[in-house]
Amino acid sequence: VKDELDTSEILEFFFANNISVCVPKVVENTLQFYKIKSNHDLVSAPFGLLEPNVTEMIPVQKIDMMIVPLSSYDSKNHRTGYGKGYYDSVLMNCGNRIGVAFQEQEVDQIDVEPHDVTLDEIISA
DSSP states (O other), X not given: OTTSOOOHHHHHHHHHTTOOEEEEEXXXXXXXXXXXXXXXXXXXXXGGOEEEOOOOEEOGGGOSEEXXXXXXXXXXXXXXXXXXXXXXXXHTTSSEEEEEEOGGGBOSOOOOOTTOOOOSEEEEO
């Protein structure tokens, strides 16, 4: 997505250091995560996204760290996404939750709703 920080270098670092990588795919309005071994395991999807073309699904509870896209964030590590709630439904069940964003995406305050999950950290560039 054009407004999101490009994570391809992060993925390349993980691949080069033999760190397992799982990426999401929307299946029946839920996020499912699939293990990939390289960027070659990704194919073009609607809305300019890439999605896995592999079949090894990983339960979200087994994911130690999730790097999360966002559209805005605040100093309390609250985030807004793109309105579908896909990530909120899985963030409560995974390990460390790390947001990646551009500094320009920081806002003064985000109104938090009961279903919103606060991130553990946000890294901005």
